[in-house]
Amino acid sequence: MREDLKCVISERRTLPSGQVEFILDNPRLAKEAEPGQFVHIAVENGKNLLRRPISICDAADGKTRIIFEIKGEGTKWLAGRSVGDTLTLMGPLGRGFDLDIGGSAFIIGGGIGVFPLYMLAKKLKNPKIFLGFRNKDMVVMEDEFAALGKTLVATDDGSYGEKGFAIDLAEKEISDCDIIYACGPKPMLKAVKAVAERHGVRAQISMEERMGCGIGACLVCVCKTTTGNRQVCLQGPVFDAKEIIFD
Ligand SMILES: Cc1cc2nc3c(=O)[nH]c(=O)nc-3n(C[C@H](O)[C@H](O)[C@H](O)COP(=O)(O)OP(=O)(O)OC[C@H]3O[C@@H](n4cnc5c(N)ncnc54)[C@H](O)[C@@H]3O)c2cc1C
Ligand code: FES
Structure with missing residues (x-):
């Protein structure tokens, strides 16, 4: 709108x-x-x-x-x-997540990237959810996600849940996964793309770039893709991971 x-x-x-x-x-x-x-x-x-x-x-x-x-x-x-x-x-x-892909879904969120994944988790059938945070104090919405599907938490410093990254927890169970939906910091999204490609699994990732107009008119928000620069505000923020080129 x-x-x-x-x-x-x-x-x-x-x-x-x-x-x-x-x-x-x-x-x-x-x-x-x-x-x-x-x-x-x-x-x-x-x-x-x-x-x-x-x-x-x-x-x-x-x-x-x-x-x-x-x-x-x-x-x-x-x-x-x-x-x-x-x-x-x-x-x-913007363009949100594609809910019609079907199969067994993994949701992977990092930091403030967990917020847009909540409404997605509510719409999917029994997703497996992997959340990553810097430390125990930053853990947020764990109970709300846990009410929607099996939820595992990782923290960078091991102060809560597993020590390490959410994507590493997800990779251990990847044989159960048909589609990954992810949102979080760029290094996490880059790792999601790598894991998805390694295991032949589809992945949809939500990109975050600084924005100007928000409606496709200024090109402030472009990201690099296999088909050239694309506007995160209009053609994203959600893209197929295989399209995104990370520097
Ligand atoms: C599609 C989209 C959805 C978002 N959803 C959320 C959300 O649900 N919750 C949330 O907390 N934040 C979200 N953000 C990030 C949020 O928009 C920024 O934190 C906010 O615009 C910063 O504005 P500011 O004036 O407070 O900070 P500024 O003074 O503009 O910036 C402060 C610092 O944050 C960095 N920064 C600002 N915006 C971004 C950005 N987009 N990407 C990377 N670094 C940035 C700046 O480089 C600077 O270092 C989202 C961003 C996008 C593009
Ligand atoms: S913010 Fe202006 S084109 Fe995306």
Whole structure:
């Protein structure tokens, strides 16, 4: 949806892992949202900042859930919004995950990349879920994912779950997998692509690039693919891993 929508923040909380969660009220946004899509939120702090893209974590019954980490000026302004405030945003935008691939699905998420995977996990039948975080304090949504499928957690420092990376846990069980869906930092996505290719499994990955317009007009967000540069905001953020060229 390229036109601006007004969304009232009906709930706000800070998660123990530090991110901020909003529930946004807008029936149209919630109805049209698909797993892997995002909203492009106007930052109305009077400094002409570009909009900031945030993934849709969940959407149902007129309500859309987003969760974001405070990184810089844009997300700091956003985190300062309260219940009853109205956000101006475009969405849902982008191409989400393909739910029609079928077979046994693995979901692999790293850090804040776990958020867009939640709505996906709700739509898939009995997915196996592998989540990776820096350490115990950063683990988020484990119980919610565990309610949707067998969920394993890895931490970089071994302070919770298995020590290591989510993709390594997934590779141990890869013989049970037909399709991997992944979102997380680039090194993780690169590893997902390598594992998928090694085992002849399909993979869909959600790419994260800085964005300008969010609707295919400015080319700020391009990523390299086997068919040339493509716009993450319009042709992604979800791509088949085999198409993506990592530097
Ligand atoms: C499709 C998409 C979905 C996203 N979904 C979420 C989400 O659900 N939750 C969430 O917490 N974040 C998400 N992000 C990232 C979020 O958009 C950025 O953190 C935010 O735009 C940073 O804005 P800022 O003004 O706070 O920070 P800035 O001041 O703009 O940047 C602060 C630091 O973060 C880095 N940075 C900013 N944006 C990006 C980016 N897109 N990729 C890599 N590094 C970046 C900058 O280089 C800088 O070092 C998503 C990004 C994309 C492209
Ligand atoms: S952000 Fe402008 S083309 Fe993607």
